[in-house]
Amino acid sequence: DVKVTQSSRYLVKRTGEKVFLECVQDMDHENMFWYRQDPGLGLRLIYFSYDVKMKEKGDIPEGYSVSREKKERFSLILESASTNQTSMYLCASSSFSRNTEAFFGQGTRLTVV
Amino acid sequence: SQQGEEDPQALSIQEGENATMNCSYKTSINNLQWYRQNSGRGLVHLILIRSNEREKHSGRLRVTLDTSKKSSSLLITASRAADTASYFCATAPTGANSKLTFGKGITLSVRP
Numbered sequence: 001d002v003k004v005t006q007s008s009r010y011l012v013k014r015t016g017e018k019v020f021l022e023c024v025q026d027m028d029h030e031n032m033f034w035y036r037q038d039p040g041l042g043l044r045l046i047y048f049s050y051d052v053k054m055k056e057k058g059d060i061p062e063g064y065s066v067s068r069e070k071k072e073r074f075s076l077i078l079e080s081a082s083t084n085q086t087s088m089y090l091c092a093s094s095s096f097s098r099n100t101e102a103f104f105g106q107g108t109r110l111t112v113v
Numbered sequence: 114s115q116q117g118e119e120d121p122q123a124l125s126i127q128e129g130e131n132a133t134m135n136c137s138y139k140t141s142i143n144n145l146q147w148y149r150q151n152s153g154r155g156l157v158h159l160i161l162i163r164s165n166e167r168e169k170h171s172g173r174l175r176v177t178l179d180t181s182k183k184s185s186s187l188l189i190t191a192s193r194a195a196d197t198a199s200y201f202c203a204t205a206p207t208g209a210n211s212k213l214t215f216g217k218g219i220t221l222s223v224r225p
Contacts, residue, residue: 004155042201042217043156056212090155095213101146102203106154107147 006091007107013112019078021108023091029103030096032074034058034066037088037107049074050096057095081112117202117216118143125222132189134219136202137182143179143217148188150199150218159200160187164207194225 007022025032033052034060035043045058047066055066063085067075074093078085088109092102119136136145144163148156160177162169162185169176175188189196201218205211 033213035215040217043215045212048212050211052219058212060216088153092156092213094211094213101158101161102156102213104157106155107153109153 004091004093004103004105006089006108008108009106011108011110013078013081013110015081015083015112017078017081017112019081019087019110019112021076021078021091021110023074023076023093023105024072025074025093025103025105026072027093028071028093029093030071031094031102031104032068033092034064034074034076035090035092035096036060037090043090045077083112086110086112115224116212117204119200119202119216121219122217123220123222125224126192126193127224128194130192132192132196132221132223134187134189134200134221136187136216138185138202138204139183140204141207142180143207143211145176145177145185146203146205146213147174147185148201148203148215150201152198156201161205189221192221192223194223197221197223 004025034046049055049068065077091105094102117138146161147203150156173190178185199218203215
């Protein structure tokens with residue numbers, strides 16, 4: 001069974017903290033994505049990676065960075081967490097060669113206080 | 114900016130009725146996909162239609178694509194209470210990469 005695993009289901013952090021959200025996939029997918037989901041706004045793409053060490057900004061990259069040192073792992077970093085980054089964060093992966101569907105993790109609900 | 118925009122934003126129907134959801138997008142696409150999300154969970158892929166296809170079926174799902182109008186529709190036939198969820202369309206652009214962008218979603222409620 002294919003799997004995308006996010007390191008935490010729920011996370012509470014303080015304003016100003018550096019926050020790491022981890023995502024691991026076991027499907028040898030080239031593409032990995034980080035989205036945030038907010039009520040009424042749907043899913044917005046933060047960053048996209050199409051290969052190890054390769055990344056592309058999405059629609060809302062400000063305040064975030066990413067790291068992809070290994071093919072299976074894609075990390076989202078909040079450099080200095082702020083309350084407006086309280087959200088649901090969703091990681092996904094997909095195969096480049098077949099340009100097929102994306103597989104999602106269960107999501108991380110982050111609260112910044 | 115978000116590529117896809119779904120319509121309506123919310124839909125409430127009786128069990129057994131058909132549900133039709135629409136999606137419009139702005140730029141050329143390689144494929145369009147529909148996903149479903151149960152409350153507070155990750156998204157699950159439902160169906161993918163490529164730009165050179167006009168219609169596709171999967172069980173009770175039927176999706177159409179009109180590239181001239183840049184629009185797609187998802188039909189769920191004989192709906193069930195278990196179909197209650199949020200539905201999203203997502204587009205993969207033409208070109209080298211597979212960046213996937215989503216719309217705001219449609220909330221479907223199926224009353225028993």
